[in-house]
Amino acid sequence: MRSRFGGLAFSAVMTLAALFYPAVIATLVACSFLFPRDVSPLLPLTEPALRHAFMLSIATSVGSALLSLLLGVPSGYLLSRYRVPGIRLLDLLFYLPIALPPLVIGVGLLIFFQTVPGKLIQRYVCSFTFSVPGIVLAQTVVSAAFATRICKLAFDHVSPKLAGVARTLGSSRWQAFYRIELAEAKPGLLEAFVLAWTTAFGAFGPIALFCGITRMRTELLSSSIFLEFSVGNLDRALILSIWMAAIAGAVLVLVRGLGKQPLW
Amino acid sequence: MGKALRIENLTATLGDFRLSSVSLDVNPGEYLVLLGPSGCGKTTLIELLCGLRKPTGGRIFIGGIDVTHADPADRHTGYVPQDYQLFPSRTAVWNLRFAARLSRRYQGNTEDRFASVVKMLHLEPFLSQPVQTLSGGEKQRVALGRALMAMPDVLLLDEPVSALPESLRDRVCRELKELQRELRITTIHVCHNLDEALSVADRLALMDVGRLVQTGPPDQLLDRPANRFVAEFTHCKNLWRVEVVDGKVRLGTSEIASTELQNGRYWAMVRPEYLSLDSDGVAGRVVESTRTPYAVLTRVDMGMCEASIADDRVRDTGDNVWVAIPAERVHLVAE
Numbered sequence: 001m002r003s004r005f006g007g008l009a010f011s012a013v014m015t016l017a018a019l020f021y022p023a024v025i026a027t028l029v030a031c032s033f034l035f036p037r038d039v040s041p042l043l044p045l046t047e048p049a050l051r052h053a054f055m056l057s058i059a060t061s062v063g064s065a066l067l068s069l070l071l072g073v074p075s076g077y078l079l080s081r082y083r084v085p086g087i088r089l090l091d092l093l094f095y096l097p098i099a100l101p102p103l104v105i106g107v108g109l110l111i112f113f114q115t116v117p118g119k120l121i122q123r124y125v126c127s128f129t130f131s132v133p134g135i136v137l138a139q140t141v142v143s144a145a146f147a148t149r150i151c152k153l154a155f156d157h158v159s160p161k162l163a164g165v166a167r168t169l170g171s172s173r174w175q176a177f178y179r180i181e182l183a184e185a186k187p188g189l190l191e192a193f194v195l196a197w198t199t200a201f202g203a204f205g206p207i208a209l210f211c212g213i214t215r216m217r218t219e220l221l222s223s224s225i226f227l228e229f230s231v232g233n234l235d236r237a238l239i240l241s242i243w244m245a246a247i248a249g250a251v252l253v254l255v256r257g258l259g260k261q262p263l264w
Numbered sequence: 265m266g267k268a269l270r271i272e273n274l275t276a277t278l279g280d281f282r283l284s285s286v287s288l289d290v291n292p293g294e295y296l297v298l299l300g301p302s303g304c305g306k307t308t309l310i311e312l313l314c315g316l317r318k319p320t321g322g323r324i325f326i327g328g329i330d331v332t333h334a335d336p337a338d339r340h341t342g343y344v345p346q347d348y349q350l351f352p353s354r355t356a357v358w359n360l361r362f363a364a365r366l367s368r369r370y371q372g373n374t375e376d377r378f379a380s381v382v383k384m385l386h387l388e389p390f391l392s393q394p395v396q397t398l399s400g401g402e403k404q405r406v407a408l409g410r411a412l413m414a415m416p417d418v419l420l421l422d423e424p425v426s427a428l429p430e431s432l433r434d435r436v437c438r439e440l441k442e443l444q445r446e447l448r449i450t451t452i453h454v455c456h457n458l459d460e461a462l463s464v465a466d467r468l469a470l471m472d473v474g475r476l477v478q479t480g481p482p483d484q485l486l487d488r489p490a491n492r493f494v495a496e497f498t499h500c501k502n503l504w505r506v507e508v509v510d511g512k513v514r515l516g517t518s519e520i521a522s523t524e525l526q527n528g529r530y531w532a533m534v535r536p537e538y539l540s541l542d543s544d545g546v547a548g549r550v551v552e553s554t555r556t557p558y559a560v561l562t563r564v565d566m567g568m569c570e571a572s573i574a575d576d577r578v579r580d581t582g583d584n585v586w587v588a589i590p591a592e593r594v595h596l597v598a599e
Contacts, residue, residue, distance in 0.1 A: 161345055164336070165343060166362070167316070168314045168316070169363040169410065172335075180351055
């Protein structure tokens with residue numbers, strides 16, 4: 001009797017605890033929808049400045065998520081596979097952007113481009129400060145750390161022996177990596193892409209600091225929300241927030257579908 | 265006749281473990297079992313052979329070609345790891361065809377090879393299944409088939425039956441041996457179980473803590489163990505400390521004499537199946553008589569030492585018996 005009651009109590013406590021956070025999120029979303037407003041829900045599509053911010057948000061976040069994956073795959077692989085001196089320090093370095101307030105990354109980037117190498121890059125390679133490439137750079141710096149972490153976990157779940165067997169079967173090191181390890185880690189890598197994208201899509205602080213918020217140039221949806229809110233347009237800020245939440249949700253569903261993971 | 269595989273003074277270091285100067289020849293078409301307790305370096309040696317580890321010294325020749333520093337893809341070894349390591353998110357057929365797609369050895373039709381491997385290993389019923397849904401025995405066959413698809417010169421099987429249920433192991437070992445005979449493929453089979461080794465081996469190579477201790481046909485390791493470790497590993501049971509004086513040693517009523525024997529202390533080793541309980545021999549008292557799968561093992565206290573005798577009768581504890589020790593079966597090794 002006691003064990004049965006204990007089992008029920010355990011399940012009830014765990015279920016309540018697990019449902020608390022989703023309930024908070026659902027409440028926030030519901031409040032956003034229920035808040036009285038008298039602006040068009042198609043705001044980001046109808047107003048040119050907001051449409052630009054909307055398109056720029058999508059383009060830069062996808063670009064930086066791809067870049068994050070490009071950096072995260074080799075870094076995650078290195079952290080997962082190699083046991084060499086200094087690897088722990090490297091692991092710690094990859095954690096730093098996650099632990100730091102995002103604003104610090106913006107400050108760091110701004111300072112770097114004031115140095116001689118930074119100025120040379122700006123002059124001869126590409127102008128980053130207060131420009132679109134700068135947005136991608138700032139988003140990538142923030143999201144690559146998350147992508148690397150998830151990529152590492154994905155590779156941790158793929159036995160290194162698989163690549164070894166593939167090599168004895170005639171494949172080169174690259175073929176074994178591409179056809180076996182990368183293919184086996186695919187669900188995790190998709191997860192890394194999604195996390196990188198959501199981080200980049202929602203990033204605000206470092207971009208505002210490093211690239212500014214210039215209408216029709218460097219304004220993103222996240223910055224639009226801040227701008228609208230700062231001038232008291234709460235209902236417009238809310239519409240933009242709902243759009244951001246809807247886009248993030250749609251991407252999540254799409255990528256889960258690609259990864260053939262059941263949604264529920 | 266050239267050797268299918270030649271290992272010369274191979275050394276390797278893996279953390280605290282050291283493989284020290286292993287030399288071994290394997291003949292073409294031979295089934296060699298690399299035997300030894302866990303952690304003795306068998307898997308390390310196999311991984312060195314297929315190129316997944318780098319040696320610190322020595323050389324490896326496969327088919328007369330020095331492959332010591334060759335890429336694993338260029339060694340033409342068929343490696344079946346201990347836990348099979350099938351590509352988990354793929355089907356059995358994908359696993360099989362993987363080698364065929366990459367192998368540089370295919371001159372003719374890969375389909376012929378595929379069809380013959382599928383037929384030989386009876387893989388047809390589960391070809392299209394994801395490998396994660398296969399049973400242990402099916403996985404083992406797919407892993408073997410995958411290795412054979414690459415047309416290897418040497419087949420390297422690392423504990424190929426240890427992941428299978430006890431009841432399947434005998435049958436799978438028999439199938440492995442039949443397949444090897446049919447294909448006449450040089451095979452190295454790693455295991456830690458003597459029964460399994462004896463059921464398939466043309467020759468045994470026994471390892472202990474990174475060294476090759478004795479290599480030879482099963483009879484040689486069983487009847488003439490090189491040292492105490494080999495004797496104990498091969499369940500010799502009767503190991504007695506004896507003293508050779510004037511080229512002679514006395515064991516009960518038997519006497520072993522040889523001009524080659526130098527005076528000193530020796531281990532006398534004799535397998536339990538060569539001893540018998542007769543009316544003629546060393547007097548003793550039965551300590552215990554227990555059944556084993558193949559014989560009754562009787563321990564007899566002979567005063568100075570104990571003897572184990574394998575025959576077909578259970579004796580009562582305390583019975584007076586006489587242990588006959590045939591001198592020609594006793595193997596002496598200097599201490």
